[in-house]
Amino acid sequence: MARFAAVLLASVWTLAQAADFYVAPNGNDSRSGSADQPMATIHAARDAARTAGAGPHRIVVMAGEYFLDKSVELDARDNALDIEAAEAGKAVLYGGRLVSGWRREGEWFWYAELPGVKEGTWDFRALVVNGRLPERARMPESGTFLHRSTFDVPWLSSVAGGWARKPTQQELTTMEYDPKDLPASLDVRNAEVRVYHMWDESLVGTSANDVERHILTFSPASISPAGAFGVKKYVVFNTREGMTKPGQWYLDRTAGRVVYWPLAGEDMTKAKVVAPVLQRIVGITGSRQAPALKITLRGLSLQATTTPLKPAGFSA
Numbered sequence: 001m002a003r004f005a006a007v008l009l010a011s012v013w014t015l016a017q018a019a020d021f022y023v024a025p026n027g028n029d030s031r032s033g034s035a036d037q038p039m040a041t042i043h044a045a046r047d048a049a050r051t052a053g054a055g056p057h058r059i060v061v062m063a064g065e066y067f068l069d070k071s072v073e074l075d076a077r078d079n080a081l082d083i084e085a086a087e088a089g090k091a092v093l094y095g096g097r098l099v100s101g102w103r104r105e106g107e108w109f110w111y112a113e114l115p116g117v118k119e120g121t122w123d124f125r126a127l128v129v130n131g132r133l134p135e136r137a138r139m140p141e142s143g144t145f146l147h148r149s150t151f152d153v154p155w156l157s158s159v160a161g162g163w164a165r166k167p168t169q170q171e172l173t174t175m176e177y178d179p180k181d182l183p184a185s186l187d188v189r190n191a192e193v194r195v196y197h198m199w200d201e202s203l204v205g206t207s208a209n210d211v212e213r214h215i216l217t218f219s220p221a222s223i224s225p226a227g228a229f230g231v232k233k234y235v236v237f238n239t240r241e242g243m244t245k246p247g248q249w250y251l252d253r254t255a256g257r258v259v260y261w262p263l264a265g266e267d268m269t270k271a272k273v274v275a276p277v278l279q280r281i282v283g284i285t286g287s288r289q290a291p292a293l294k295i296t297l298r299g300l301s302l303q304a305t306t307t308p309l310k311p312a313g314f315s316a
Contacts, residue, residue, distance in 0.1 A: 019052045021045040025064035038062065042072050042083065042093075049081055056080035061300065063090035067097055067274075072282045076290035085299035095278035096128070096304035099258060102268040109243070110268040111257045114275065118256030124306040125192075125238075127249050128274040129260065131303075137242030137250040138235055139182070144196065147234050148176040148214075149227035155198075167228075172221035175234065177214050183241055184211040189253045192237045192309065195222050198229035202311035223311045276306035 021033035022045075029044035031037040039045050042059060049057040063086060072093075074081070085091035102110045116122035127134055139145070151171060154164045175195065188206040193216065195202045202222035209216055226234070236242065238250045240259070249260040258275060262268055281302045286292030 018055055018057060019049070020058045020060055021048050022060045022062065023066075024062040025066065035060075041066070041068075043070070046072065046074070046078060046081070046083075050077050056082065056294070058082040058084065060084060060086050061091040061093075062086045065092045065094065067094045068281060069097075069277060071095075071278055071280050074282065074284045074292065074295055076286055076292050078295055079292065080294045082296045082298065083300070084296070085301075088299035089301050091299065092301040092303060093281050094128075094274050094304045095281045095302070095306075096124070096274045096276035099273040099275050102260075102271070102273075104268075105259065108246070108261050109259050110262060111252070111255075111259045112273070113257050115256070117251065117253055117258075120253070122277065123253070123309075124251065124276045125309070126276055126304070126306050127258065127260070128276075128304045129249075130266070130272055134247050134249050134260070136237050137239055137244075137248045138237050139239060139242040140235070141242075141244045144233040144235050145177070145181045146232040147226055148178060149174070149225070149232075151225040151227040153228075155229065167225045169221065171225040173218045175216045175218070175226040177216060177234075179211075179214045182209070182214075182216075182236065184209075186236075186239060186241065187252075187254055188216075190250065191216075191239050193218065194235045194237065195224075195226050196231050196233040197224045198231055200224075203309065204311055205309050220309075220311060274304040276304045278305055279307060280305060 022035050022038040023040065023042055024038035027038035027040040029040050031039055033039045033045055033048050042061065045059045049055070049059065059081065061083065099112045099114070102112045105111050114122060125136070151167065156162060156164055186209050188209050191206045193204050193206060195204065200223065202224070204218040204220055204222050207217050207219035240250065243250060243261055246261050246263045249258060251258050282297060284292050284295055
């Protein structure tokens with residue numbers, strides 16, 4: 001009987017520690033997080049749940065839009081935590097910022113100044129315009145170009161150690177192109193190249209364009225040399241020259257602005273544009289010693305993240 005009573009008291013104590021924390025667009029992180037005193041961010045609600053004792057706890061995210069400047073990171077301290085929308089699909093978490101101050105540029109384009117882009121502290125490879133992911137400027141408009149680089153070293157297999165000869169740094173960082181494909185005006189600070197290999201690809205930036213020798217220099221290096229496996233295909237993204245039709249955009253790092261070509265009927269003075277600042281909105285990290293368990297995300301809408309520029313092979 002005494003043992004049963006102890007178990008019952010322990011269960012009651014555990015349930016008594018469970019709590020709900022509310023988050024709302026008009027909330028304030030200095031509040032308690034109750035339904036009538038909601039917090040403003042999931043970060044604050046998560047921290048409050050961590051200090052509330054044994055759970056399980058719940059964070060209820062009220063309908064509305066939330067623009068995050070840092071990821072919501074969860075770990076073993078958040079075990080058995082539920083983060084759920086009060087109305088499924090009505091709580092939208094953006095991993096970016098609203099872009100405003102759009103101005104017309106020429107007959108077709110509009111642009112907005114973005115502090116930090118020219119300085120290199122803000123960079124992104126996706127954009128959300130009126131809830132849609134527009135196409136990034138690309139050359140050619142469809143299909144691929146064919147470059148002139150060769151790399152005739154045999155591939156032995158991953159088990160056998162890869163290439164019969166290790167590629168040089170120059171082979172991994174340069175590509176000879178056909179001069180009719182790329183203009184001399186190409187801005188290497190903006191241009192990014194997708195180099196196709198046999199079963200994967202590299203997405204790399206450019207640091208130089210030798211217009212006399214018709215050679216692009218990559219930064220960072222590609223996973224495999226251009227021309228490896230006999231594959232010659234490539235595409236160039238994010239250049240002004242690649243803006244060929246409405247609905248496209250590019251990030252002008254030299255001028256520090258984002259440039260967009262609106263669709264027919266799209267009013268940029270009223271458009272809702274979000275530019276990403278985060279690579280992930282929610283992260284869950286555990287370890288063998290401290291596993292992350294029973295963490296639930298429910299009914300949330302996640303939008304607007306970016307990816308780093310790196311030659312990720314299969315992930316590129």
